[in-house]
Amino acid sequence: MAILGYLQHCTPHGKYSVVAAGSNAQAVWAGIGRALEPDLELQSHEAVVEALASRAPLELALDCDAVPDTEGIDAIMALIEDLPNGVSLLIACRSRASFQVGRLVAQGIASLCDPERLAFDATGIRHLAETLEVSHSHADVLRILEVTDGWPHVVSSALRKAAEDNCGLSGAFENWRLRHGHLFNEFIADALKHVSEKESDLVFKLMSGSYLDDRQQLQALEEQGLFVVHTPDGYRPLRALSRSRIYDRYGRRVQTVTPMQVRLFGWFRAEVDRRPIDWIRRRDRQLFKYLALHPSGSVSRAELGQVFWPGAEKHLVAQSLRTACSNIRKALAQIVGFDRVDSYFRAGDELALDLENVIVDVNGFVAHVNDGDEQYERGEVRAAYAHYRSAGRLYRGNLLIGDAHETWVGTLSAILEHRHVMVLERLSEIAAELDYQPTVEADLPIASGS
Numbered sequence: 001m002a003i004l005g006y007l008q009h010c011t012p013h014g015k016y017s018v019v020a021a022g023s024n025a026q027a028v029w030a031g032i033g034r035a036l037e038p039d040l041e042l043q044s045h046e047a048v049v050e051a052l053a054s055r056a057p058l059e060l061a062l063d064c065d066a067v068p069d070t071e072g073i074d075a076i077m078a079l080i081e082d083l084p085n086g087v088s089l090l091i092a093c094r095s096r097a098s099f100q101v102g103r104l105v106a107q108g109i110a111s112l113c114d115p116e117r118l119a120f121d122a123t124g125i126r127h128l129a130e131t132l133e134v135s136h137s138h139a140d141v142l143r144i145l146e147v148t149d150g151w152p153h154v155v156s157s158a159l160r161k162a163a164e165d166n167c168g169l170s171g172a173f174e175n176w177r178l179r180h181g182h183l184f185n186e187f188i189a190d191a192l193k194h195v196s197e198k199e200s201d202l203v204f205k206l207m208s209g210s211y212l213d214d215r216q217q218l219q220a221l222e223e224q225g226l227f228v229v230h231t232p233d234g235y236r237p238l239r240a241l242s243r244s245r246i247y248d249r250y251g252r253r254v255q256t257v258t259p260m261q262v263r264l265f266g267w268f269r270a271e272v273d274r275r276p277i278d279w280i281r282r283r284d285r286q287l288f289k290y291l292a293l294h295p296s297g298s299v300s301r302a303e304l305g306q307v308f309w310p311g312a313e314k315h316l317v318a319q320s321l322r323t324a325c326s327n328i329r330k331a332l333a334q335i336v337g338f339d340r341v342d343s344y345f346r347a348g349d350e351l352a353l354d355l356e357n358v359i360v361d362v363n364g365f366v367a368h369v370n371d372g373d374e375q376y377e378r379g380e381v382r383a384a385y386a387h388y389r390s391a392g393r394l395y396r397g398n399l400l401i402g403d404a405h406e407t408w409v410g411t412l413s414a415i416l417e418h419r420h421v422m423v424l425e426r427l428s429e430i431a432a433e434l435d436y437q438p439t440v441e442a443d444l445p446i447a448s449g450s
Contacts, residue, residue, distance in 0.1 A: 002113075003016070003061045003063060003090055003092050004016065006090075007059070007061060009374075009378070011059050013057050013058050013059055014058075014059045014060075014061065015035040015036055015058060015059070015060050015061065016061045016063065017031040017032050017034070017035035017060065017061065017062055017063070018031060018063050018065060019031060019062050019063065019064045019065065019068055019072065019076075020065050020066075021065050021066035021067065021068075021193075021194045022066070022067075022068065022069045022072075022194070023072040024068070024069050024072050024075075025045075025071045025074065025075035026043065027068075027072060028062075028068060028072050028075045028076060029042045029043060029044065029045070029047070029048050029075065030042065030043075031062075032048055032051075032052075032060065032062075033048075033051070035060065036051055036052075036055060045075065045078055045079070045082070048079060049079070049082050049083075049084060052083070052084050052087045053084035053085075053086075053087070055087075056084055056085065056086030056087050057086045057087070058086065058087045059087075059088045059089075059090060060087065060088070060089055060090070061089075061090040061091075061092070062076065062089065062090070062091050062092070063092045064091065064092060064093035064094075066094065066193075066194035067093065067094070067095050067098045067194065073098055073099065076091070076099065077099065077100070080104070080110075093225075094191065094224065094225030094226070095223065095224045095225050096112070096114075096223060096225065097223040097224060115151075115229055116229075118152055119149065119150030119151065119152065120145065120148075120150035120151075120155045121145070121150060121356065122141050122142060122356045123355060123356070123363075123367075124150075124155075125141050125144060125145055125150075125155060125159075126141050126359070126364075127364070127367055127368070127371075128155070128156070128159050129141070129159060129169050130364065130368070130390045131368070131371070131386050131387055131390055132159055132160065132162070132163035133163065133390075134159055134162045134163050134167070134168065134169050134172065135168040135169065136168065136169035136170070137169075137170070138258070138259035138359070139170075139256055140168070140169040140170045140172075141169065142256055142257075143170070143256075144158065144169060144172060144173055146239070147173050147239050147240060148173065148238075148239065148240050149229060149238050149239055149240065151238055151240055153187070154173075154176075154184075154240045157176055157180060157184075158172045158173050158175070158176035159172055161175060161176045161179060161180060162175060162176070165179070173240075184240075185207075188203070188207065188241070191226070192204075192226075195224060195226065199220070199221060199224060199226060202217060202221060202226075203221065203226050203227060203241075206227070206228075206237045206241055206242060207241055207242055208242070209242050212237075215234060215235060218234075218235035218236065218237075219235050221235075221237075222235050227241050257340065257343045257344075257357045258272055258273050258336070259272070259357050259358070259359050260272045260277075260344050260357060260358045260359065261359050262292050262358060262359065262360045262361065263361050263396070264289065264292060264293065264360060264361055264362045264399055264400055265361050265362065265365070265394065265395055265396045265397050265398070265399060265416075266396045266397030266398070266401055267397070267402060268285070268289060268400055268402060268403070270288065270292075272332075272335045272336055272344075273335070275335050277331050277332065277334075277335060278334060279327075279328075279331050280327040280330060280331055281324075283308070283324060284324050284327040284328050284331065286308070286406075287304065287308065287324050287328065287351070288328060288345075289400060289403065290304070290307065290308075290408060291351055291352070291353050292353060292358070292360050292362070293362065293408070293409075293412065295363060295366070296352075296355075297352055297353035297354070297355045297358065297360070298350045298351070298352035298353070299350060299351055299352075300349070300350050301317075301318070301321055301349065301350065301351065304321060304351065305317040305318075307408055308320075321351075325347040325351065328345055328347075329341050329345065329347075332344055332345060342354075343357050344357055344358055345358075361394045361396070362399070362416070364390075364391075364394050365391050365394040365395055365416070365420075366416075366419075368387045368388070368390040368391035368394070369387070369388070369391045369419050369422075369423060372384045372385075372386075372387030372388040372391060372423070372426070375387060376426060381430045381434065382430075382434065384426070384430065385427065385430045385431070385434070385436070388423045388426055388427050388430070389427065391420075391423050392420075392423055392424070392427065395416075395420045395423075398413055398416075398417055399412060399413035399416050399417075400413070
């Protein structure tokens, strides 16, 4: 699905070919030919290379339903070696071992998009829950991240089922397992049709709650893409694979951190568990605001020096930053304790907020507007409407009203205000088109107080 979405929306020169399980070289070549032109017959490696070269620039996606046979793998590996200039190859396959992915990445020939890169993080889960209007708390987000490992198939299925059944995020995973667990088991069983009996038996043991202490067995399953992940603590099965809690034996569970809520729309407010942070100095508060305005939550010391102490000597800037960082840590520690400050704020070569635990309203607004714009341009207006509604709820006044005179606020404030006006216009347009009844809460700005 990721490849199809990419080819459809992100590249004008994409072609898509399905490689069936056990495909030999002739089947691989024939599939590539049909992807290029419906009636094109390619029967040799040389013919494939020539056909691709004549159509450059081109991005060819090979979606392996399962692993091709040895001859089919050799054909694809030969194509990688002889790929013409201007032609890129995207390969989707459960098993990275079959295509010697480690060697290709090490040689700089390939880039790996592995389960870690595809997985949901806390921000992504929260974003989807907001879009689907599934009620949730920060603890709910962290819990579903823990029990699913961010597995896209599981997270998206659980949240969509929760929206369908009017269920909160706290019970989303259990609700999904109860109602769609049999479909999930069928999905797993289908993936095991084309693997060895030994590997299949090991996966079924994990599904039943058995514990495997053989690192080599777990590593072999991970290399074949059979529902095992590699973590800093070693190899372990994806937690959603089993209904049992046996996964606790594979590593420590996530320690819940109470999130910090940061409001930048309207009057600034940063609080933990509804307790506002009592800043020591105005400058410390401004530095924190500046960090929160950056989508990554991270800013270099050099940039901060240029913004807040322009023209000052470097050693004076460095001293000022050290003082500000110390004060920020003290202010946070008054609420969360010094042992947990690093869960929210860190000061290294860059000053950074941990956006897993620091929830910034502007980031949510921009993410929903971006998704809404993308869906709107595709003509998927119902999906766009959901994102625009979520964005509308977050906009509670112009950006940092108390700092509107600051140059680092003014430009961004105008951009966000313009995007908010566009959101309201499109909400009205889509509501009229679909005969929706807009609600004041969702579709109008909410006045903010001090």
